Amino acid sequence: MTMILKPGALSLHQLRSAWNAHQPIQLDPAAYADIKASAAAVDAIVAKGGPAYGINTGFGLLAKTRIPDEKLEELQRNLILSHAVGTGDLMTDQTVRLVLLTKIGSLARGFSGVRPLIVDTLVALYNAGIMPAIPAKGSVGASGDLAPLAHMTLAMLGVGDVRVEGRLMPAAAALKQAGIEPVVLAAKEGLALINGTQVSTALALHGLFMAERLLEAGMVSGALSLDAAKGSDAPFDSRVHAVRGQPGQIAAAGIYRQLVAGSAIRASHLVGDERVQDPYSLRCQPQVMGAVMDIIANVSRTLLIEANAVTDNPLIFPETGDIISGGNFHAEPVAFAADTLALAIAEIGGLAERRIALLIDATLSGLPPFLVREPGVNSGFMIAHVTAAALASENKSLAHPASVDSLPTSANQEDHVSMATFAARRLHEMAHNTAVIVGIELLAAAQGIDFHRPLTSSAHLEHVYNALRAKVPFFDVDRHFAPDIEIAKRMVLDGELSAECKGLFAPLYA
Structure with missing residues (x-):
């Protein structure tokens, strides 16, 4: 049976079921309006041209560094590559399913500024049984689980390794085999993907x-x-x-x-x-x-x-267009x-x-x-x-x-x-x-x-x-x-x- 995900309404029963066994998931269609509104708000911020953290600036202590519009995609890709510094044993498929499920649910609430494409790609990975190879060590549990979530995001880019039916293989090959196109990250999307507590929560x-x-x-x-x-x-x-x-x-x-x-x-x-x-x-x-x-x-x-x-x-609040750092x-x-x-x-x-x-x-x-x-x-x-x-x-x-x-x-x-x-x-x-x-x-x-x-x-x-x-x-x-x-x-x-x-x-x- 297909599990219907309603953003903000995941139940413990659903989470326990995903932990127990792989089953197909589907995002509630009603969620797409909020996702699109959030992405549109990011587009408006970029068009306006003012500095906005994580959208057209550097990260952390480099937040004052303004990034030109033509380098925003490069900024997001570099963010993922540089942050994928995890080490140790790989997380189990049981736990990675929970990481993907909670990340999908979080992004789909419409406060993260990502396009529907990003959420749909995560759903496609989940349904194809493509589990990103995520090393368990390397996060201090603040500023998000940056390193492990960067390894999750690598799979979407077709970089690094994934596990399919318990077997490690290159992400690019797994995506091609499943008919999933690697994504090119737009403004804010890389940061939205790696900033969050989903790995700590899944563990x-x-x-x-x-x-x-x-x-x-x-x-x-x-x-x-x-x-x-x-x-x-x-x-x-x-x-x-x-x-x-x-x-x-x-x-x-x-x-x-x-x-x-x-x-x-x-x-x-x-x-x-x-x-x-x-x-x-x-x-x-x-x-x-x-x-x-x-x-x-x-x-x-x-x-x-x-x-x-x-x-x-x-966080993006589409109704007002506000972007708030918290x-x-x-x-x-x-x-x-x-x-x-x-x-x-x-x-x-x-x-x-x-x-x-x-x-x-x-x-x-x-x-x-x-x-x-x-x-x-x-x-x-x-x-x-x-x-x-x-x-x-x-x-x-x-x-x-x-x-x-x-x-x-x-x-x-x-x-x-x-x-x-x-x-x-x-x-x-x-x-x-x-x-x-x-x-x-x-x-x-x-x-x-x-x-x-x-x-x-x-x-x-x-x-x-x-x-x-x-x-x-x-x-x-x-x-x-x-x-x-x-x-x-x-x-x-x-x-x-x-x-x-x-x-x-x-x-x-x-």
């Missing part, structure tokens, strides 16, 4: 959508661990959470109640269990994961606004959102690591040491926990806020920057670290459930257990463990919860 959205999957998997693995450790479901009682009033906590407790409802393992120790309270990693799950829910909800709101925002500079390119909202999301991702993993430690400790869990039948001869989950601890510790360092840093650039003209691009980019690595930790917990909790057989867990958790066991058998004796962990990690990252469990989380994304 942060990538982190957000991964965090959603980690939240789901972390709650499911935590509920499975609760049963494996014969923990109590009393701390999930709705009355406990109602008197505190935190919305995420209330919602999380409700999900946990549904996850563990009907467990025969739980019923088996309702009488005669001398434990009064469980360790915090079991008992306080609604409080921690509920706070994570609230962060994800807040980040979602911020990033949805930014995904629909006009963030280039200067600072919407400063990505501080994205930086703050990414920094708080990093905390949430780290805490999902941190809490899961503590539950792994609990499960392998026979004095706490009541299970065989290191979750294996013959400990000593077998090490079981001993070193799998070490891996989880290493990654949880690594995430602590990665979670340090990036937004508190700033280095002046452009000869001190750009003297405060957001560092949003790094703030968002590091979420990918953190999410993979946490996916490993949660994957190890899933394996450990399933192992614990096996030791309680023939008793069964809840219907929801048995679905999860069976899905895991279809891919990873019971850990009877020591074996090459890394492949099992990789399978569990992929299940976490791919959102492979049973359909029944998945439905529990649907209200979070309404």
